[in-house]
Amino acid sequence: MSVHFKKLALIGIGLIGSSIALAARRQGLVEVISIATRRQETLDEARDLGLGDIYTLDATEAVRGADLVILCAPVGAYRALAAAIGPHLEQGAILSDVGSVKAHVVKVVGPHVPAGVSFIPGHPIAGTEHSGPAAGFAELFAGRWCVLTPTSGVPQADTDRLVAFWQEMGSSVECMDAAHHDMVLAITSHIPHLIAYNIVGTVADLEATTQSEVIKFSASGFRDFTRIAASDPVMWRDVFLTNKDAVLEMLGRFNEDLSMLQRAVRNGDGAALEAMFTRTRAIRRSIINAGQETAAPDFGRPHEQPPTPEVPLVREHGGGDDA
Numbered sequence: 587m588s589v590h591f592k593k594l595a596l597i598g599i600g601l602i603g604s605s606i607a608l609a610a611r612r613q614g615l616v617e618v619i620s621i622a623t624r625r626q627e628t629l630d631e632a633r634d635l636g637l638g639d640i641y642t643l644d645a646t647e648a649v650r651g652a653d654l655v656i657l658c659a660p661v662g663a664y665r666a667l668a669a670a671i672g673p674h675l676e677q678g679a680i681l682s683d684v685g686s687v688k689a690h691v692v693k694v695v696g697p698h699v700p701a702g703v704s705f706i707p708g709h710p711i712a713g714t715e716h717s718g719p720a721a722g723f724a725e726l727f728a729g730r731w732c733v734l735t736p737t738s739g740v741p742q743a744d745t746d747r748l749v750a751f752w753q754e755m756g757s758s759v760e761c762m763d764a765a766h767h768d769m770v771l772a773i774t775s776h777i778p779h780l781i782a783y784n785i786v787g788t789v790a791d792l793e794a795t796t797q798s799e800v801i802k803f804s805a806s807g808f809r810d811f812t813r814i815a816a817s818d819p820v821m822w823r824d825v826f827l828t829n830k831d832a833v834l835e836m837l838g839r840f841n842e843d844l845s846m847l848q849r850a851v852r853n854g855d856g857a858a859l860e861a862m863f864t865r866t867r868a869i870r871r872s873i874i875n876a877g878q879e880t881a882a883p884d885f886g887r888p889h890e891q892p893p894t895p896e897v898p899l900v901r902e903h904g905g906g907d908d909a
């Protein structure tokens with residue numbers, strides 16, 4: 587299906603918004619890109635990077651005449667944004683988003699969507715620990731999944747157009763129910779981030795000498811957690827505030843399994859430990875076989891080893907506008 591939008595409005599222009607701008611432009615999917623954000627500094631950065639054609643601090647102005655509007659801000663900002671832009675959306679437009687949670691988005695944005703506008707929430711399962719307009723790149727979505735959760739009454743032709751838009755940017759697309767999305771993502775994305783924040787937070791609270799040793803010898807399992815725990819604090823604050831039930835459900839299961847492991851360690855139960863570690867290894871193999879990861883043993887590691895300068899354990903907040 588050929589996909590072409592005359593005006594794409596991106597509300598929020600960080601890692602995901604800028605990646606959409608770059609990918610959509612490169613693939614020739616849109617004629618005009620209008621960009622709205624809340625802070626002048628972010629808008630200037632987007633302009634300097636040449637991400638769009640129209641730059642404004644007024645989201646209502648950005649959506650005027652747009653046939654595709656995508657909310658790309660932290661989900662905590664959605665309710666106010668939807669209330670502001672709702673009355674200004676064009677008849678026949680598609681309104682979507684990229685938020686990491688979906689049921690909450692349907693709940694807070696849905697009531698502000700006028701009749702004649704197709705509301706199709708979305709979530710590209712692609713990202714990095716970096717944020718801001720300069721963090722984006724056109725290839726971010728290539729080979730990654732994008733989940734859409736079309737709301738009731740949306741014409742199939744509009745869903746098909748949005749599916750084609752993401753496919754043109756390199757994604758595979760799956761449509762599902764918002765609540766189901768939130769449960770799946772709770773365990774595949776949200777809990778792993780919570781665990782990473784927790785383990786790196788434990789180190790951050792250690793006394794100074796132990797902490798410097800952890801940093802010095804961090805080329806081990808810990809290092810992989812630090813990448814995830816450097817992710818944007820505002821974005822992740824909002825994820826945990828808005829996917830509470832699914833996260834608590836999965837956290838309950840996680841805690842049960844952790845208690846089982848704790849018991850096995852205490853009792854010296856090698857068989858239980860080995861059985862669990864064998865099952866987890868198989869999951870890793872399935873992810874590699876599905877093309878979602880490479881088996882390269884040095885993935886992400888630098889080849890030469892310069893001494894690491896003073897690096898903060900947790901990156902300072904540089905992302906969303908809402909903090």
Ligand SMILES: NC(=O)c1ccc[n+]([C@@H]2O[C@H](COP(=O)([O-])OP(=O)(O)OC[C@H]3O[C@@H](n4cnc5c(N)ncnc54)[C@H](O)[C@@H]3O)[C@@H](O)[C@H]2O)c1
Nearest residue numbers: 598599600601602659663685686713714717718905906907
């Ligand atoms: N980072 C990831 O890995 C990832 C992956 C998939 C989806 N997401 C989702 O994408 C969305 C954006 O995440 P990101 O990583 O691009 O974050 P980011 O921090 O890089 O960018 C967010 C942008 O939103 C803007 N913003 C904040 N409040 C705003 C407001 N009230 N009005 C207008 N603009 C506002 C800021 O200017 C900022 O540039 C989030 O909802 C997040 O859950 C993130």
Ligand SMILES: O=C(O)C(=O)C[C@]1(C(=O)O)C=C[C@@H](O)C=C1
Nearest residue numbers: 686710711712713714715774775
């Ligand atoms: O690779 C990373 O840095 C990510 O955490 C990306 C990741 C994920 O958990 O997979 C993070 C949040 C999103 O909503 C989607 C993707």
